[in-house]
Amino acid sequence: MNVSWVLAWRNIWRHRRRTWLTVGAMVFCNVLLVFLVSLQLGSYQMMIDGSLAAYTGHIQVQRRGYHDDQHIYQSVPAVMELASSLRSVPGVGEVAARAEAFALASSAQRSFGILLTGVQPGYEPAVSTFPGKVREGRYLQADDAREIVIGALLAQNLKAGVGDELTFIGSGRDGSFAAAVATVVGILDTGLEEVDRSMAQIPLGWFQQVFAMGDAGHSVVIRVPSLEQVGDTAAGLRAALAGRNELVVLDWERLMPGLRQAITSDMASAWFTYGVLVLLVAFSVLNTQLMSVLERTREFGVMLALGMRPAQLARLVGMETLMLAALGLGLGVAGGGLLAAYLSYAGFVYPGVEEMMARFMLGGRIYPQLSPVSLLAGPLTVFLGALLAALYPALRLFRLQPVAAMRAL
Amino acid sequence: MSDISCRDLCKTFHQGGDTITALDRVCLEIEEGEFVCLSGPSGSGKTTLLNALGGLDTPDSGEIAIGEHRLDGMSRAELADMRLRHIGFVFQSYNLITVLTARENVEFIMQVQGVPARERTRLASGVLAEVGLAGLENRRPAELSGGQQQRVAVARAIATRPALVLADEPTANLDSRSAAQLMDLFVSLNRERGVTFVISTHDARVMRYARRLIGMRDGRIVSDERQQPIAMDI
Numbered sequence: 071m072n073v074s075w076v077l078a079w080r081n082i083w084r085h086r087r088r089t090w091l092t093v094g095a096m097v098f099c100n101v102l103l104v105f106l107v108s109l110q111l112g113s114y115q116m117m118i119d120g121s122l123a124a125y126t127g128h129i130q131v132q133r134r135g136y137h138d139d140q141h142i143y144q145s146v147p148a149v150m151e152l153a154s155s156l157r158s159v160p161g162v163g164e165v166a167a168r169a170e171a172f173a174l175a176s177s178a179q180r181s182f183g184i185l186l187t188g189v190q191p192g193y194e195p196a197v198s199t200f201p202g203k204v205r206e207g208r209y210l211q212a213d214d215a216r217e218i219v220i221g222a223l224l225a226q227n228l229k230a231g232v233g234d235e236l237t238f239i240g241s242g243r244d245g246s247f248a249a250a251v252a253t254v255v256g257i258l259d260t261g262l263e264e265v266d267r268s269m270a271q272i273p274l275g276w277f278q279q280v281f282a283m284g285d286a287g288h289s290v291v292i293r294v295p296s297l298e299q300v301g302d303t304a305a306g307l308r309a310a311l312a313g314r315n316e317l318v319v320l321d322w323e324r325l326m327p328g329l330r331q332a333i334t335s336d337m338a339s340a341w342f343t344y345g346v347l348v349l350l351v352a353f354s355v356l357n358t359q360l361m362s363v364l365e366r367t368r369e370f371g372v373m374l375a376l377g378m379r380p381a382q383l384a385r386l387v388g389m390e391t392l393m394l395a396a397l398g399l400g401l402g403v404a405g406g407g408l409l410a411a412y413l414s415y416a417g418f419v420y421p422g423v424e425e426m427m428a429r430f431m432l433g434g435r436i437y438p439q440l441s442p443v444s445l446l447a448g449p450l451t452v453f454l455g456a457l458l459a460a461l462y463p464a465l466r467l468f469r470l471q472p473v474a475a476m477r478a479l
Numbered sequence: 480m481s482d483i484s485c486r487d488l489c490k491t492f493h494q495g496g497d498t499i500t501a502l503d504r505v506c507l508e509i510e511e512g513e514f515v516c517l518s519g520p521s522g523s524g525k526t527t528l529l530n531a532l533g534g535l536d537t538p539d540s541g542e543i544a545i546g547e548h549r550l551d552g553m554s555r556a557e558l559a560d561m562r563l564r565h566i567g568f569v570f571q572s573y574n575l576i577t578v579l580t581a582r583e584n585v586e587f588i589m590q591v592q593g594v595p596a597r598e599r600t601r602l603a604s605g606v607l608a609e610v611g612l613a614g615l616e617n618r619r620p621a622e623l624s625g626g627q628q629q630r631v632a633v634a635r636a637i638a639t640r641p642a643l644v645l646a647d648e649p650t651a652n653l654d655s656r657s658a659a660q661l662m663d664l665f666v667s668l669n670r671e672r673g674v675t676f677v678i679s680t681h682d683a684r685v686m687r688y689a690r691r692l693i694g695m696r697d698g699r700i701v702s703d704e705r706q707q708p709i710a711m712d713i
Contacts, residue, residue, distance in 0.1 A: 072596070073579070073587045080578035372574040375535055376588050376635070377563025379556060472535045476574070 078389035081362070092358040093397045096452055099351045100402020101409060103344060103448025105438065108410035110340055112439035114333050118297060118322070124260070126325050127197050127291035128300050129307065131156065134318040136288060137325070142171050142243050142281065146317065149287030150190065150274070156290060159310045161303035163294050166193035169277050169287035171248070173240035175220075175270060177228040184224065184270045186238060188277025188287065197291045200260055200269075207232035207256035214275035218252035221266035222259040230254055238270070242282035250280045344448060348455045351398075356459040359391055363463040370467060371475025384464035391460035395453045402449050410440045483509040483532060483643070483677070488541035490527055490698075501527040502538060503698035509677065509691075511642070514669045514708075516689035517679040524698040525679035526647055532677060533566050533645045534558035545643065563592055567636030567674075569646035573628040575620040581607060581631045582616040585638045592639055606634045610664055626657025630664065637668060644668075646678040650685055662688045666708070 082089050122128055130137075131152065136144040146152060153167040169188035174181055191210035195201040201209040210217055218236060220228070230236060234254050242248040252272055260266055272280075274287060294303045300321050307319045323330050363370070370383050417435035438444070490502040501524045509515055517525040530536035531543060534550050543550040548561060562568070575584050582603045589599040607616050610630040620628050629649060636644050646665070650658035666688055668674050678685060686692055687708065694702035 073583050073590050076583060077576065077579060077587065084578060369574070369576060372570070373576075374559065375533070375562065375568055375570075376591075377559050377561075377566075378591050379559045382591060473530050476570075 074386060074389060078386055078393060081366075081386075082390050082393055084362070088358055088361070089394065092354050092394060093401070095351050095354045096395065096398025096456065097401045097405060099347050100398060100449040100452055101406040103347065103452065104403065104406025104445055105410050105413075106340070106344070107448050108406075108414065108438035108440050108444040109436065110337070111441065111444050112414065112437050114336075115297070115439055116436065117333065118329060121326060121329055122322050123199050123293070124262075125198050125200060125265075126322060128294045128297070128322050129292040129304050130320050130325055131290040131292070131307065131311065131317055132288065132320060134316055137318075137320055140170070140288075142241065142283075142288075145169070145243060145283060145286035145288055146290065148285045149290060150285065153190070153193070153290045156292065156307065156310065159303070159306050161294055161299050161306055162292055164193070164196035164292070166190050166197045166291050167274060167287045168194075168289050168291060169274055169281070169283055170289075171240050171277075171281050173238040173248075173270075175224070175228065175236050175238045177230040177234060177236055179229050180227060182224060182227050183268065184220075184238065185268050186240070186277070187269070187271045188274035188281075188283075189271050190274050194271075197293050200258055200265075200271075203258050203260045204256045205259035207254070209256050210271060210273050213273045214279075215273055216250065216252050216276060217255045218270055218272050219256035219258055220254060220271075221269040222257050223263060223267040224270065225254070225257045227267070232257060236270075240281065242280075243284075243286070244282045246282050248281045250276075344451070348448075348451050351452050352455040352459040355391065355394065355456040356462060358394070359387060359460045359463040360466075362390070363387060363466060367470070367475050367478035370470055371472050371478065374470060374472040375476060380468040380470065383467045383470075387460055387464040387467065388457070391457055395456035398456065399449050399453045402452070403445060406449070407440065407445050410438045410444065414438045414440045482511050482544075482546055483507065483675070484542070484544045485528075485532070486542045488528070488531060488538045488543065490524075490531065490536070490538045500698045502531065502541075505541070505698070505700055507693070507700065509675065511675055512669070512673045513675055513677075513691055514666065514689055515675075515677045515691045515693060516686050517677065517693050517695060518681060518686050519695035519701075520681060522697075523695040525681075525695055527698075528695070529645050529647050529677065529679045532643075533568060534561050563588075564639065565641055565643060567639065567641040567644040569629070569632050569636050569644065569649045571648040571651045573620070573625070573632045573652070575628055575631055575635075577620050580617045580619050581612060581623065581627075581634070584620075584631055585635050588635055589638055602638060603634075606638045607631070609637075610634045611660075624657070626653050626660060629653060629657070629661055633661070633664060633668075637672070637674065640672075641674065643675045643677070646676065648680055648682075649678060650680065650682055655684070658682070658684060 133144045133146050149167040153165045156162055157165050167190055171186050173184055173186045175184045191213060205222055210219060225231060232254055235251050236254060237251050239249040294300055304319050304321045311317050373383060414437050417437045419434060420436050485505055485507040488502045488505040492499045492501055505528060517528060519525050531538050579587060585603040585606060586599045589602060604616060610633050612627060612630055650661055653661060662685060665676055669676050680686060690708055691705050693700055
């Protein structure tokens with residue numbers, strides 16, 4: 071039996087209440103960290119899924135340069151055929167072709183600028199949740215019908231409803247004047263003000279006719295079964311399009327840099343909060359171990375007198391801290407893991423953030439995501455913080471002189 | 480190994496504005512196997528000399544040698560190693576580790592020495608039996624009397640088989656009976672194992688056990704007499 075470990079273990083229980091308070095602080099902090107990190111990762115996952123599912127998709131194939139400079143002539147030839155061919159690439163889930171143009175929409179009473187999108191009615195619902203947000207009427211059906219669906223606020227501004235006719239005018243790909251009249255068949259209410267104020271969709275086939283696109287479009291939108299597959303699928307798409315240098319495969323981080331920035335910014339502020347938590351716990355451990363070392367100055371003096379070296383005493387204090395921190399880690403991970411596991415199954419409502427959640431197309435309940443990272447990252451940081459906090463009390467032992475220490479009360 | 484040689488040891492302490500001379504050019508030779516008592520009133524320098532001999536405190540000047548090892552000039556680590564392997568200490572207030580049992584207190588220092596686990600358990604049991612604590616190995620200090628605690632401290636001091644044991648007022652906290660038993664133990668260890676004992680005391684009962692009695696006053700050796708111990712027939 072190693073007497074040092076026995077001694078270290080019994081030493082930490084010399085003051086049970088103080089030890090439990092310190093371990094309790096670590097456990098509380100660890101439970102909180104496991105829960106918060108799980109919540110954070112779960113929210114990010116939901117934010118990304120919600121945002122990408124709404125319209126952008128996980129991956130898009132566009133003409134090189136279109137993403138940064140969205141001119142109508144920066145088009146992808148034979149866009150519907152391209153979409154069909156990409157469906158066979160491994161990992162690709164749902165695929166739909168689109169074309170976009172800015173136009174002026176007019177009703178009998180008013181005119182407003184709109185972003186008009188040509189979509190494939192048969193494929194669009196699989197890559198976007200907008201078609202499912204029809205509040206009135208129906209979504210587009212035929213690929214060449216002269217129909218239009220518009221956002222709820224746009225409908226309100228234009229004073230147009232289902233069955234009304236809208237005129238839209240814009241510029242064709244060849245610079246010609248593009249104009250047409252469409253019948254409103256549906257009103258979309260996405261919950262996103264910006265989108266509902268300016269969005270309008272018509273069938274892609276008709277869009278190509280009106281805007282002189284020929285068989286071209288502007289993007290092929292791709293959804294993959296899960297976010298983790300984006301990288302591999304994008305690589306597969308790049309390989310499949312290797313001979314077509316005019317095309318570029320963009321993943322969601324390139325398509326929606328704001329989403330990544332929002333997550334990064336949120337993470338930064340969260341890490342700061344976590345850092346403060348860890349620091350508080352580290353100070354608690356520092357206080358406990360410093361008290362423990364000061365109280366035992368005489369005993370340490372005796373040990374030095376008997377021939378122990380300061381480094382061996384420091385190691386003893388390190389072992390005690392290791393045990394304290396391991397207790398905090400074990401109990402904290404168990405408690406936090408159970409809590410996060412339950413909530414990741416049952417979900418919970420976070421009152422007061424409905425607007426923010428709607429902005430990221432999130433539902434009413436949040437589901438924390440329990441993973442090795444969310445389970446261990448925080449507690450291991452606390453663990454390391456506790457060990458680091460014990461350095462100061464341990465280093466003090468190197469200054470002890472046996473005779474002076476043995477005179478300590 | 481335990482031949483002790485001191486030459487011109489000086490040690491002063493500064494307290495407030497005063498300078499206290501604890502050792503004043505002390506010269507001393509102690510041979511292996513001797514049983515020596517340092518006597519004198521409080522403040523005479525007994526403990527300071529004992530600390531210097533044990534490498535616990537560094538004299539301001541002078542030379543100390545134990546066997547072929549010169550203590551003056553040794554690093555802290557070398558002094559610690561010297562204490563660990565060659566010197567046993569017994570203190571006035573026992574200074575046992577309160578959370579360890581008697582056996583663990585003895586084993587602990589052997590572990591620091593690097594004695595393998597099985598061997599140190601065997602050695603600890605043996606040495607505790609030798610000091611009369613068989614059956615009490617698993618008691619913690621709080622569960623032992625003062626005399627028993629001091630015996631554990633002696634067991635700890637001799638477990639590593641040191642050639643020299645330094646004891647600072649070892650009987651000061653013991654009743655007469657326990658003190659006599661402890662001194663009998665010291666004498667028997669001295670006689671049977673040949674361990675050199677240097678004991679500081681101002682207890683006349685303890686002095687009667689010594690074969691050599693060194694008197695100190697104001698940091699100086701004022702007497703150095705060999706005597707026939709009267710407490711035991713040795």
